[in-house]
Amino acid sequence: MTKKIQAKKSFLLSTLMSSMLVFMPSAYALQEMNDNDMRAMDGQDGITANIVYTNVNIDRVSWVDQAGNPTTSGNQSLYANLNKISMDRGNLPAGKNMGTDLSLDIFTNAATSTPGLNLNLNTTLGKANIASFSICQTATCSDGEASMGSLSVEAYNPIGLNFTSTNGLFSSNDRAYLNLFIKGVKIGLTQKDKDNVSNTLAMKNFNFNFQAMGTMGIDPVKGLTLQTGAGGYADFIRDTTTLRPGINLEFTVNDRGIIQAGANGRIINGTLQFGATDTSNNLLGTVAGNSVAGATGLRFAMSGQFTNATDTSLSPDQQISLELGGAGAYGYGLRFKNITALQTRSGIKGTETEDIALNTAHGGLSMDEVNNGVAGGVYLNLVNTTSILLPINEMLSNSTLGNTSSQAKTNPNTPNPMATASDFTQVIAATAIPSVVVSVRGMNFNAVSKQGQFIATSDVTDPSKLPSTTAAKWGLALPIYNLNANLAIYGKKSDGVKDFTVAKGTANHPAPTITPVSGSERIGFSAGISTQGVSKDGSKTTSIMLIDGGDNKNYKTAGTVTPTDYYIGLRNINMLLNGYGSIGLENGQINVSMPSLKMIIAAQLAAGYLPGARYKTCPVGGGCYAPSNSFTTNNDVLAGIKLKLNGGINFALIPRPLLASQEGLVDGATALNVVGQMDLNSSSFMNNAIQLSDPDGSTLGLDNLSGSIAFDNSIIVNKNSAGFNYSFLLNPQKTPAGVFRAKDVNLYPTTGVTDSTTLNPVVGSAQRLGEVAVTGGRISSQMTITPRDGAFVF
Secondary structure, eight states, rough: HHHHHHHHHHHHHHHHHHHHHHHGGOOOOOOOOHHHHHHHHOOOEEEEEEEEEEEEEEEEEEEEEEEOOOOSSSEEEEEEEEEEEEEEETTTTTTOOOEEEEEEEEEETTTOEEEEEEEEEEHHHHHHEEEEEEEEETTTTOOOOOOOEEEEOOOOOOOOEEEEEEESSSSSEEEEEEEEEEEEEEEEEEEEEEOOOOOEEEEEEEEEEEEEEEEEEEEETTTTEEETTTTTTEEOOOOOTTTOOOOOEEEEEEEEEEEEEEEEEEEEEEEEEEEEEOSTTTTTTTTTTTTTOOOOOOEEEEEEOOOEEEEETTTTTTSSSEEOOOOSSSSEEEEEEEEEEESSSSOOOOOOOHHHHHOOOOOEEEOOOOOOBSSSSSEEEEEEESSOOOOOOHHHOOBSSTTTTTTTTTTTTSBBBBBGGGGGGOOOOOOOOOEEEEEEEEEEEEOEEEEEEEEOOOTTTOOOOOOOSSSSSSEOOOOEEEEEEEEEEEEEEEEEEEEEEEEEOOOOOOEEEEEEEEEEEEEEEEEEEEEEOOOOTTOOOEEEEEOOOEEEEOOOSOOOEEEOOEEEEEEEEEEEEEEEEEEEOHHHHEEEEEEEEEEEEEEEEEEOTTTTOOOOSOTTOSBBBOTTGGGGGSTTTTEEEEEEEEEEEEEEEEEEOOSGGGGGOOOOTTEEEEEEHHHEEEESTSSEEEEEETOOOEEEEEEEEEEEEEEEEEEEEOOOOOEEEEEESSTTTOOGOOEEEEEEEEEOOOOEEOOTTSSEEEEOOEEEEEEEEESSSEEEEEEEEOOOSSSOOO
């Protein structure tokens, strides 16, 4: 047996040796292969994955946040729950599959010898449904917290992501490239009424087509930070098929349009931050000695400058433009272009006569104001409390309504502040309830448009219905300075006591019909927003202004032409809006019920030249420019306006009608209606007042207002005009309590001095002129604005 085995072994070795001898002439020595060798062969040097699925089911997804405990010291866990998630094809066209293609390639940067990364992802989601969305104290919502409704996401176009880095995944000094393309996504919130009828508030045709070059790193304080830096950019790219802008938001109710907003073009010097929340007591206040915001949460912040006509290397569509109009099919809107900063020129005293170049600083968005020690940004927290705080606007707390107060009988010269600290406390509910809070701190939107254009949706093709494609030399300015806001939301069922629907009046009964509603799904909310009027140097403001961007040729250098930069509107708006209530979608409209709403506003009606603008005609013996700080003076002011209203309000936002074709697109056909009624709360002295003042402080006051006011207002955008229709009905229900009264008509003389802020004139004691009572009646107006190129006439 042994010999046989040995003989066989010898035979095998001989065969192997013979084979080696035969192939020896064509044999090569083996050596190590690198990524480049493999790439040259078949490109398989990275990771490629293809995931295909037909449906997905998930029981629950929760975000867990640590919030301040409302009863004992310390924090508690709160849960934002998405329940019973399912994904299926929905309306995905035949031949397309749900799934994801992913490729990852790690390479060596030849120039720097650093490792780089390239990630490509394409995914088709189909339709995702979420049965309920609620904020709870336990993972299973065992305390019976109500749902806000069901959610859905429909995405039938592939979502594409490409990310390339040149030095690892995170590097604050080395270039990275990011492309993200999201087109035509629909996100819906569906609520059911007591009869199980569904109504859907949707964000349709959502686009986020984004291409950027910059850096991506991790900051120890600010978290994940993306920056365009010098030479970098962030482009929002228009969809060439639908012509919708790179960022597109369209809100509808049951497919009937509410509003569309969008942005397109290039941002430079941009920064995007994502990190942890501010855990101090200063963000939202305290509850039971704990920070309401708790120990965890999220913070997001962004800033960027808008390119404009001075960036001549960019085409007009590559420069930033903003859009606002009607959502859905067959609609009109407005596009605002050549967006600049407020100050046309910086450092101008007003005495200069020589030609001075325009300000090179761009307008833009920033979140760099610090309020009460809290950095600017957008904060997201779960909370369990009855109330939250807004930062106090000291301009409102230092402003007075005339020179009277609740102490008027004993001390008539004690001033009455427009706002006190308690006005900046937001009530969420009578008892602590789990809520999600979005807080905005220190936001500036320094943007003044010098060109405007009417636009139409891409389905409007009839030449007779199309607006001009040429941007006109007029614009709209909506700059915002130091905006602070809180929005708290939670799920609830309508109770028939504080929740109502509103219906339009009729020709025979013009008052709106307000009906209690119960058993329907609703969102409980508390909303507060505050803006500051003007910065100390006059470079930032909160204003609403029309801009004349026509040609100004008043320069010594021949051929020099700049925008005229006339303005007219409300400027330096110090504002506080604070209220709570519920929102429901009953009857296919947005119904808002607010047992309490505070509106406190101080502004100036003004007309003149923007700060730093050159006059079209230089005055004899004077300078040729408006001072750069002109918004800090009263030179352009026509009148001061102060308004304070407190009360309950119920109103409905009624979407524009559905049009079957563009033939129905006639003037007025796309009106967006706001209908409702406000009942003033006159339980406190000077709780409601409207005052008009001269620049020197002399004031006429309609003080201690009371009664009820109904309204039926509409906004219309046509092919070449915008319309505003107002109708106010006094004492709409014809009751003694609803009689509209100004219990005190007061005249406040000027004293010629200002208060400690040096901005507010001090007025003398009230001179009471009498009382006004209106038992009923209607005040209506219709205003149509048709912009044209040419100078404003004052």
